[in-house]
Amino acid sequence: MKISYNILKTFVTPPAGNTGRSLAETLTMRTVEVESYHDQAGRLAGVVVGLVTAVRPHPNADKLRLAQVGTGKHKLEVVCGGVNLQEGMKVAFANIGTKVRWHGQGDWVTLEQVSIRGVESAGMICAAEELALMDSAAVEHGIMDLSYLTAKPGTPLAEALGLHDIILEVDNKSVTHRPDLWGHLGLARELAAIWQVPFTLPEPPTLAGGAEARLKVTIEAPEHCQRYLGVVVAGLKVAESPAWLKQQLVSLGVRSINNVVDVTNYVMHELGQPLHAFDLARLAGPEIVVRLAKRGEKLVTLDGSERKLEADSLVIADAKHVQAVAGVMGGQASEVGSTTTTIVLESATFDPVSVRLTAGKLGLRTDASMRFEKGLDPALAELALRRAVQLLAEVCPGAHVVSNVADTYPRPLELVKLNLNLPWFWKRLGCEIPRAEVVGILERLGFKITGKGDDLEVKVPSWRATRDITIPEDLIEEVARIYGYDKIPLAMPKFDITPPPVDEAQALRWKIRDLLVGAGWTETLSYSFSRSGQKPEQSLELVNPIDQTRRWLRTSVYDTLHEQFKTARRADEGMSLKFFELGRVFSSQVGDWPSQVTGQDRLPAQPWHLALAAFDQRRGSLSVIRGALKLLEKSLSIKLPDNPSYHKFGGGAVLVEVDLTGIKSGEARTLIPIPKYPSVTRDVSVVVPEGTSWENIEAAVKVSKLIESVEVFDVYEAKRSIAYRLTFRAPDRTLKSEEVDEVMAKITKLLQDKFNATIR
Amino acid sequence: MSLKEELEQLRQRALHELKGLKDSSGLAELEVKYLGRKGELARGLKALQDVVAEERPRLGELANQVKREVEEAFATIKQKFGNGTPAPIDVTLPGIPPLRGHLHPVLAVQRELEELFRSMGFMVLDGPELESEFYNFEALNIPAWHPARDTQDTFYVKGGEPKNRWLLRTHTSPVQVRALQDYGAPIRAIVPGRVFRYEATDASHETTFWQMEGLVVDKDISVSHLIATMKALLTGIFKREVEVRLRPGYFPFVEPGFELDIKCLVCGGTGCSVCKHSGWVELLPCGLVHPKVLEYGGVNPKEYSGFAFGLGLSRLAMMRYKIDDIRLLLSGDLRFLEQF
Known part of the structure; x- marks a missing residue:
């Protein structure tokens, strides 16, 4: 939203010395975020009024001429292509070093002294668009004719044209909660409170009303429309707006249409109240019905599209047809055009939620709907109507109200009164702002204060009472921001030193990360959205996916990691890879988290999973993963689930995923005494038939208490050959070779008998 | 022989x-x-x-x-024969590279913050990523009419109740209420985690990113406490004294609400492209916990007050490592991940 300093100044007299930057900072620190500012005079620095004293042909070009330009002290010669260049003409002259925009397009460029077709040019005579100005008298391929100006040559152009506005760009998101700040009026009130200067509320004359027409307004849906004011204005002559109005609208980024429409737009920006004008001649009569749309009703809106209206959308109709979508956009049928002489002027307060929903359904967010969505002050509707009538008479002499002033106000605004207890306020703020200062700030913002001592009775002004300020906490901000947050002293809170409880599951995940990263694994993160997941029957679906092909929530990390993993492999062909992700997955089964404070409703289960994906041709992808899982189990004294899910990819990569639900770090380990006697090791290599699992072999070979460990050290999958090392030890003596041989013989027999294994 | x-x-x-x-x-x-x-x-x-x-x-x-x-x-x-001249050793040879893994940069930043907060006595909490409308909005004083509830901003999930739909949490703030319900007051907690926004993806926008919520509730917690704590925290994060400023900001679950800016660490406040020539960088939203939020959490707002703040973990990671495209975080690109 663009804000003009010039318009602000019609409501407040600012202290001297404001710049774009200081205004932006003042508002940003106290009220709303100003994203940028634009100083018109600053941009025109270097451009002066020039007087063309002589014109002669360019020696080398037919379409160019040479002009002598007087700029007060200097006489300069420049090359000019303007078709309307004449001796004695006053022009906009840009000196070397000025920023201009070639033909009004592209970036601003700094003017340099250049030779044009062999003749040096000491500056530039500009067309309006080259300085981003408006020129209603512009001719094609022409320059700006400023002969009408009384300013002497050499006068800065900004001064000569009265261009001394500063335009502020306010971040709309920072004012979503402030219905009063969607026009200049409200921001001026804020500035007056900050600067401690008087604030002048505009007082357009009271509408007398006329007897020539009778305007009838009926509100059939009062829950959607809080107040509706309307008058019939006649004697209009639709024409172009005067220059000041056009210039002002352009600087606010609004397109000028005609004097009537421009007045309604100007008042919206000035005061924050959207207005609408209907051509009375194109209505069924001077009758307005505020009602809900009927099923199947359609309207061609001002932008030319035909809109199907839904039954709960509020519309403005005459006796026969829909004429506007209330608070969003008018209809083409009753649009103000060149033949319009009489209008019905609407100034209403529509329900914010109703307007928002309707605008949303139509996909049509307008300057009007954005304002109504915030919950406007019903009192503003009345002021804006008077202001619009006043301005119409100004831009269109002869315009006057010919009807009664229809004012239907079915739901008067409820007063908001709050109690502000000063000691409470000071405690919450951490700063004792004196009573007089608190009262002063609140009063400057429009609050009415009564009450004695520490308890202030605060009456909230209508423009803040629609939904913005409802509890005493809201007043802390009002006072503190104007007072200045920078004046609040800093103090660290004091807490007891009880150590915080630790979430074991989170602690475990950090330990897993540390171990895996230490073992050379790379942590990755993938999205939670997937194509049809691993367990379609348990998949949860998004209502509004951004990517239609990924409309499911992952039921496993595999669902989303496998694609990422495949891409990673392609980018790094042939290299070994070790990836892991810790993340939540989702299932339609009921989980533990409640979805409400009361009741038994639970959210879907969303357990943490750990997925490891590896590609290792030399050592075998699965072996690498199994090794990592063993590392976790041993180092953390945990038992991972027995049934991890395995996925094999083409080319030998593997992904293994485990559910971490319920896994707890084991007991702290205790020391196993350092063995006193040496161990004996024996390596065995067996070839077993396909389908024999190591798990079974490992369990079977532990036939003696003397066996301390069984460890695989080589696997040759193609032949199902497994080499493992047996370590024997006795706690009380050095083992004899014979003892070990005896056990080995037993194992050999067992392997042959039970597993049909060949010992190599 | x-x-x-x-x-x-x-x-x-x-x-x-x-x-x-x-x-x-x-x-x-x-x-x-x-x-x-x-x-x-x-x-x-x-x-x-x-x-x-x-x-x-x-x-x-x-x-x-x-x-x-x-x-x-x-x-x-x-x-x-003078074995005293051994073959020269090239000490500049690189040696055998040990196995080296990589923690994701977002998690690296998360860990650092967790340690910082733990040292200040904060609990580290976890919450569901699939939330209910109640916890994500209503309990945070975001009424039904609020634009944040639009499907334009939020991913909704099929299932749930018509009046309490399921959704992917849009912030870590719902855990404020869950934490108050589970632990009561006084409390000091942070909540790191994955959050979601319905948003078209580009170099600075993502559907999925990481946040860290902070919550302090105790007797007589004030704005003054909030500013001092934030300043201490930021000094801890950036490992140098940072100048902060508070300005009004609107978030329904805090009152008053603030945007906290830090003086630009790149230019020192004189103005540069990083701070858009303002000298300040918007860093974290914060405020005093709204009394309604305390009430939903089962804590009496007459007895207790508190402050809350939100840190963008993805954004902090991007600031720290000068990552210019947020999409890299979820790309799984090894050329990216192996740099950390």
């Missing part, structure tokens, strides 16, 4: 050949011939196995003596 004779001859041959050497050339060859793993001495020692048991000790001793003598002779001659 008996083994004894063989050993004697071996000794003489070896010593003789060594004497014949004029310089170090041929020395290595000779060493292999006699002292190598399959050299003559080794063979001699192996032959001991075939000797009758009673002779073994004596011959064994002889064999060892021969070995010692020959070894000594080699050592002497090596010294003589």
Whole structure:
């Protein structure tokens, strides 16, 4: 939203010395975020009024001429292509070093002294668009004719044209909660409170009303429309707006249409109240019905599209047809055009939620709907109507109200009164702002204060009472921001030193990360959205996916990691890879988290999973993963689930995923005494038939208490050959070779008998 | 020839050949011939196995003596030939790279913050990523009419109740209420985690990113406490004194609400492209916990007050490592991940 300093100044007299930057900072620190500012005079620095004293042909070009330009002290010669260049003409002259925009397009460029077709040019005579100005008298391929100006040559152009506005760009998101700040009026009130200067509320004359027409307004849906004011204005002559109005609208980024429409737009920006004008001649009569749309009703809106209206959308109709979508956009049928002489002027307060929903359904967010969505002050509707009538008479002499002033106000605004207890306020703020200062700030913002001592009775002004300020906490901000947050002293809170409880599951995940990263694994993160997941029957679906092909929530990390993993492999062909992700997955089964404070409703289960994906041709992808899982189990004294899910990819990569639900770090380990006697090791290599699992072999070979460990050290999958090392030890003596041989013989027999294994 | 004779001859041959050497050339060859793993001495020692048991000790001793003598002779001659100039060692060779894994940059930043907050006595909490409308909005004082509830901003999930739909949490703030319900007041907690926004993806926008919520509730917590704590926290994060400023900001679950800016760390406040020439960088939203939020959490707002703040973990990681495209965080691109 663009804000003009010039318009602000019609409501407040600012202290001297404001710049774009200081205004932006003042508002940003106290009220709303100003994203940028634009100083018109600053941009025109270097451009002066020039007087063309002589014109002669360019020696080398037919379409160019040479002009002598007087700029007060200097006489300069420049090359000019303007078709309307004449001796004695006053022009906009840009000196070397000025920023201009070639033909009004592209970036601003700094003017340099250049030779044009062999003749040096000491500056530039500009067309309006080259300085981003408006020129209603512009001719094609022409320059700006400023002969009408009384300013002497050499006068800065900004001064000569009265261009001394500063335009502020306010971040709309920072004012979503402030219905009063969607026009200049409200921001001026804020500035007056900050600067401690008087604030002048505009007082357009009271509408007398006329007897020539009778305007009838009926509100059939009062829950959607809080107040509706309307008058019939006649004697209009639709024409172009005067220059000041056009210039002002352009600087606010609004397109000028005609004097009537421009007045309604100007008042919206000035005061924050959207207005609408209907051509009375194109209505069924001077009758307005505020009602809900009927099923199947359609309207061609001002932008030319035909809109199907839904039954709960509020519309403005005459006796026969829909004429506007209330608070969003008018209809083409009753649009103000060149033949319009009489209008019905609407100034209403529509329900914010109703307007928002309707605008949303139509996909049509307008300057009007954005304002109504915030919950406007019903009192503003009345002021804006008077202001619009006043301005119409100004831009269109002869315009006057010919009807009664229809004012239907079915739901008067409820007063908001709050109690502000000063000691409470000071405690919450951490700063004792004196009573007089608190009262002063609140009063400057429009609050009415009564009450004695520490308890202030605060009456909230209508423009803040629609939904913005409802509890005493809201007043802390009002006072503190104007007072200045920078004046609040800093103090660290004091807490007891009880150590915080630790979430074991989170602690475990950090330990897993540390171990895996230490073992050379790379942590990755993938999205939670997937194509049809691993367990379609348990998949949860998004209502509004951004990517239609990924409309499911992952039921496993595999669902989303496998694609990422495949891409990673392609980018790094042939290299070994070790990836892991810790993340939540989702299932339609009921989980533990409640979805409400009361009741038994639970959210879907969303357990943490750990997925490891590896590609290792030399050592075998699965072996690498199994090794990592063993590392976790041993180092953390945990038992991972027995049934991890395995996925094999083409080319030998593997992904293994485990559910971490319920896994707890084991007991702290205790020391196993350092063995006193040496161990004996024996390596065995067996070839077993396909389908024999190591798990079974490992369990079977532990036939003696003397066996301390069984460890695989080589696997040759193609032949199902497994080499493992047996370590024997006795706690009380050095083992004899014979003892070990005896056990080995037993194992050999067992392997042959039970597993049909060949010992190599 | 008996083994004894063989050993004697071996000794003489070896010593003789060594004497014949004029310089170090041929020395290595000779060493292999006699002292190598399959050299003559080794063979001699192996032959001991075939000797009758009673002779073994004596011959064994002889064999060892021969070995010692020959070894000594080699050592002497090596010294003589000036073995004092060892082959030069290239200390600039890189060595064998150890296995190195990589923590995701967002998690690296998360860990650092967790440690910082834990040192200040904060709990680290976790919450569901699939939330209910109640916890994500209503309990945070975001009413039904609020634009944030639009499908334009929020991913909704099929299922749930019509009046309490399921959704992917849009912030970590719902855990404020869950934490108050579970632990009551006083409380100090942070909540790192994954959050979601319905948003078209580009270099600075993502559907999925990481946040960290902070919550402090106690008796008489004030704005003054909030600012001081934030300043301490930011000094901890950036490891240098940072200047902060507070300005009004609107978030329904805090009142008053603030945007906290830090003085631009790049230009020091004079204005640069990073701070859009304002000298300040918007860093974290914060405020005093709204009384309604305390009430939903089962805490009496007349008795307790608190402050809450939100840190963008993805954004902090991007600031710290100068990552210019947020999409890299979820890309799984090894050229990216292996830099951390």
